[in-house]
Amino acid sequence: MRRDSRGVDVSPARGDRRRHRRRAWAELLRLPALFTVPGDALAGAAATATRPNSRTLLAIGSSLCLYEAGMALNDWADRAEDAAERPHRPLPSGRVRPSAALTAACALTVSGLALAARAGRPALAVAAPLAATVWAYDLALKHTPAGPAAMAAARALDLLLGAAATTGHTREALPSAGLLGTHTLAVTAVSRHETRGGSAQTPLAALTATALLTGLLPRLSRRASVRRPPGPGSRLAQPVAGALGAALGAVYATTAGRPYFHAALNPSPPLTQRAVGGGIRATIPFQAALAARSGAGVTALLVAALGPVAGRYARKVSVT
Numbered sequence: 001m002r003r004d005s006r007g008v009d010v011s012p013a014r015g016d017r018r019r020h021r022r023r024a025w026a027e028l029l030r031l032p033a034l035f036t037v038p039g040d041a042l043a044g045a046a047a048t049a050t051r052p053n054s055r056t057l058l059a060i061g062s063s064l065c066l067y068e069a070g071m072a073l074n075d076w077a078d079r080a081e082d083a084a085e086r087p088h089r090p091l092p093s094g095r096v097r098p099s100a101a102l103t104a105a106c107a108l109t110v111s112g113l114a115l116a117a118r119a120g121r122p123a124l125a126v127a128a129p130l131a132a133t134v135w136a137y138d139l140a141l142k143h144t145p146a147g148p149a150a151m152a153a154a155r156a157l158d159l160l161l162g163a164a165a166t167t168g169h170t171r172e173a174l175p176s177a178g179l180l181g182t183h184t185l186a187v188t189a190v191s192r193h194e195t196r197g198g199s200a201q202t203p204l205a206a207l208t209a210t211a212l213l214t215g216l217l218p219r220l221s222r223r224a225s226v227r228r229p230p231g232p233g234s235r236l237a238q239p240v241a242g243a244l245g246a247a248l249g250a251v252y253a254t255t256a257g258r259p260y261f262h263a264a265l266n267p268s269p270p271l272t273q274r275a276v277g278g279g280i281r282a283t284i285p286f287q288a289a290l291a292a293r294s295g296a297g298v299t300a301l302l303v304a305a306l307g308p309v310a311g312r313y314a315r316k317v318s319v320t
Contacts, residue, residue: 021095036306039284039288047177056165059119062113065109069104072105073101073102073134077138122168126157126160126164130157133153154184155181159180190272193267196269199267202267210256244301248300255282255285256282281311
C-alpha cells in the first residue's frame with residue numbers, strides 16, 4: 001500500500017492495476033498487428049487451390065504464437081535502445097519486467113511449434129525454420145544488412161506454413177510467398193529509420209516495390225486458372241474473384257503507397273513511423289488480394305474483414 005504525506009492511501013485500485021497491466025502487454029505484443037497474421041496461412045491455403053481445413057486453423061494458431069513470440073523477444077532484445085529512444089515502451093518504462101517478456105517469448109515459441117506439430121510433419125518442417133528465423137532476426141540480424149531479408153523470409157515461411165499444413169506441400173504457394181516476402185522486405189527496410197528518419201531513398205524504394213507488386217498480382221490469376229479447382233462452395237467464379245482481387249490490390253496500393261510517398265517527400269520520424277504503420281496495415285488487403293487472385297474469393301473476403309478490426313484496435317494501441 002502506498003500513502004501520501006498525510007497518510008492517505010494513494011495506491012491504484014486492483015482493477016486499475018489489472019487494466020494497466022493488460023494495456024502494457026497489449027503494447028508489448030502490438031496486438032493490432034496480430035490481425036495481419038491469419039491471412040498468411042489463409043493465403044497459403046488459397047494458393048494450393050484447397051479449402052481451409054482444421055489443419056489450416058492449427059497453422060493459424062502456430063503463426064499467431066510465433067508472431068507474438070517475436071514481438072516479445074524484439075522488445076527484450078531492444079530494451080537498452082528503447083530506454084534511450086522510446087522510454088514509453090513497456091520494458092523501459094517498467095510496466096513489464098524483461099524476464100517476463102523473455103519467458104513469454106519462449107512459451108509462445110514452444111506453443112507455436114506444438115501447434116504446427118499437431119498439423120503434421122510438413123507443417124512442423126516449415127514452422128521450425130520460421131521460429132529459428134524469428135529468433136535470429138531479433139537477437140542477431142535486426143541491425144545488420146540481413147535484417148530486412150530475414151523478416152521477409154519469416155513472412156514468406158508463414159504463408160508456406162499455411163500451405164504445408166493444409167495440403168502437405170508448398171510448391172504452388174511459392175509465388176505468393178515471394179510476393180508477400182517482398183512486401184515485408186519493403187516495410188522492414190523503412191522501419192529501420194522510424195526513430196531517426198532522414199532517408200528519402202528507402203520509402204521511395206518501398207513505394208516502387210508497392211507499384212511493382214500491385215502489377216504482379218494479376219499473374220497469380222493466370223496460374224490459378226490452370227489448377228484443379230477444389231470442392232464446391234469454396235471459391236467465387238473466376239471473373240468475380242479477379243475483380244475482387246483488382247479491388248483489393250488497389251486498396252493495398254493506396255494503403256501502403258500514400259504514406260510511403262509522404263515519407264519520401266519528408267522523411268521525418270513521425271512520417272516515417274506513419275509509413276511503417278501504413279505498410280503493416282496494407283499487409284491485410286495484400287493477403288486478401290493474393291487469396292482472390294488465387295481464385296479463393298470467399299477466403300479473400302474473410303481476410304479483408306480483418307482490416308477494419310485491426311484499424312479499430314490500432315487507434316488504441318500502436319502497431320509499431
